[in-house]
Structure formats: C-alpha cells, structure tokens
Amino acid sequence: MKIVRATATHFAAWPNITFLELTTDAGLTGLGETYYTPQTACAFLKEVLLPQLAGRDALQIEAFWRASYDASHVYGNRGVEMRCLSAVDVALWDLLGQHTKQPVWQLLGGTSHPAGVPVYNTCASEGYAQGTPGSPRSSATSPRTTPDDYGQWSEGDAGLLAQSLLDDGLRAMKIWPFDPFAPAANGQYISKPDLERGLRPFRQIRDAVGDKMEIILEGHGYWSLSAARTIAEALEPYRPALLEDLIRPDHAKTLAELRRSTKTPICASELVLTRYGVQALLDAEACDVVMTDATWTGGISEARKIGVLAEAHNRGVIFHDCTGPATLAASLHLAAHAPNTWMQEMVRAYTKGFYRELADHSFELKDGRLLPPSSPGLGLKLKESARRRPDATVQVLYERA
C-alpha cells in the first residue's frame, strides 16, 4: 500500500493544530496531527518528510520512522522534525488499523485497562487552545466557554470546581496557580504573599472535598531550582499527587536535585523528546512519572517505547493532551495498552467543546475513565461539517507523480 496524496487541514479558530491526512492507492485515508507552528510543520512535511514516503509500503511504519529519524539526525532531531514525524507516524498507524480492520490499541497487543483508562482533567478553558507560541496562552483574555474550568480555579472557587469535576466522575485535576508570579523575578524567587496566593486553590480544594480529589501542579518550567523547592515545600501539607515541570527538564541532574528535596512525586516531561531524552531523565533519577506527548515525541511508535522505558524503571507514564482530538485518540490507544499508565490527561473543556466540533468521537467519560475508540485504526475522523467551516483551509503537501 503506497501513499498517493497528503493534505494538511487547518482551522483559523484553533491556529496551532495541523491535521495531516495521508491517502493511499487502496483508497484509505489515515489521520495524524501535531501542535504548534503549523506553517513551519507543513513546510518541513512538504520539503523533507513526505517525499521520503514515495514508493514505500505505508504499512512498514518502523522502517519509515528509523529512516526519517536518521535522515534528520544531522540537524538535531528536535522540535518540528519530531512533530512532523509524529503526525506521519500517527496517520500510518491509522492506516495500518484500517487495513487490518483493528483498532490501534489491539494492534499494540491489546488493552491493559478493559474498564477504560483513568483520566485527570487539566483545568483549562477552551480559549487555552487559541494562543500562539511565544506569547502567553490566552485563557485570561479569550471568550469564556462552558465549562470555564480555568476561570473557576484562577478567579473563582477551586473548591466548587473540584466538586463539579467529582460530579462528572473525575477524581484528579491539574492547575497552575503559581504561573502568574514567575515574571516578577524571572522565576528566581517567589515572595511570601505570592506563595500564599498560589496556595489558595489548593486550600479551597482540600477544604471543599478533602482528599477525594487528586491535585497535580503544572509549573510550565518557569522556576529556578531554589524557587521550585520553596513552592514544593509549601505544597506538601496539601498532598499534591504530582509536581510537573516546576523547573525546565533540560538538565536532568537539576531536576533530580528537586526530586530529592521533596516528598511529592515529580512528573517530567512532554518537553523532552524521544526515548533518548527520556532515558537521560531516567538515568539521572529525575522523575517518578514520565510524561510524553505522542504527537511531539515521534508518534505512536516512539511514545510506546517511552512507555516501555518508564515501565522498565518502575515508573508510570502519562500521554500528554492539551492540544487536539487526534492526539487524545492516539494517547488513549497507547494508555489503554500500557500496563503502567499512571492516568491519561484530558481537558473536559476541549472534549465537551471543540474536539466534538472537529472530530467524530465524543470521548465519553464513564466513572472517571475513557475508552479508546473501538473502530479500526485511530477510530477518529475529521467531521464533514468541520471541513465546511468558513475558517477551514486545506493544503496539498504531497501528490504522487
């Protein structure tokens, strides 16, 4: 089976997402996706990556991955190179599934979580998906949609939000209340009043629902080691489940210093790409739980290996999502398969909002769990109604001569 055509679909309302569709000479179409810098991604796909598919058997995914990785090795295998390879890899897995009439989780070796994958809710609002890289994400300024989980914990009452999540069956949530205080001293220092302000939602959650809710802190890598230690120590009485990216994961030994200084487990990081980056984190004993993004790190093929690497070190794995619907679908196949899935990340403001608008899977929660799509391949397609949106554009990136 050969690829004869590749297209990228964009929606101006969600400017970071690239949907990649690969069509084969058997008439199948596979869907992939990546997030951030869509014009740059399309340029790399068109100039470098898609021509390498020419004449290849689309079902030989691993060989294509290795050839593509090796081809971009000379300029570093990071960023757009891996994000583009991710999008192609996910689309190839979708094609393999359609060709064999099996869902991806089954092709990976079946499910380890037959009742569904336990999930946590990242408490963003829908506007969070509408910012552009290099400028702060736009939750604070975007029009508010329902549910406005970000507004509820950042300006309202995080205790009420925790109760509303429990009502939805969700028993774990992620928030980032220290972010606004990082710019004051470039993340080098946090004042006592700012520390108290950052703790406020944690206090509200514990006061409202006790220990029924697990709380994950996202730090977005804004802090120095000493400020991160101050925050981690102040949080310990609130028993957070994980500290994610309080400091940047660039230097594994520094992250290991933070880990040794706190009782709270450390999660790192979707910002580290490929198994080689994650191996360095594990070698340095820098994290307790591995986070990876299937559509940044090298696709389903690479994210699966990262999950296995984490398992070999007795660590759990989380497949990142705060991006797009095909990423969540790919993640759910991986998370359902991996025996060491810690939880799957999801954003209910997205699954109830634009994921449904753009894609035909509803991501129905059942008792705090999500099932991967059961239809062949990724089990997710762009909706025809989405393709007719006035802000939709389609670029042809490859056509077989």
Ligand SMILES: [Mg+2]
């Ligand atoms: Mg993160």
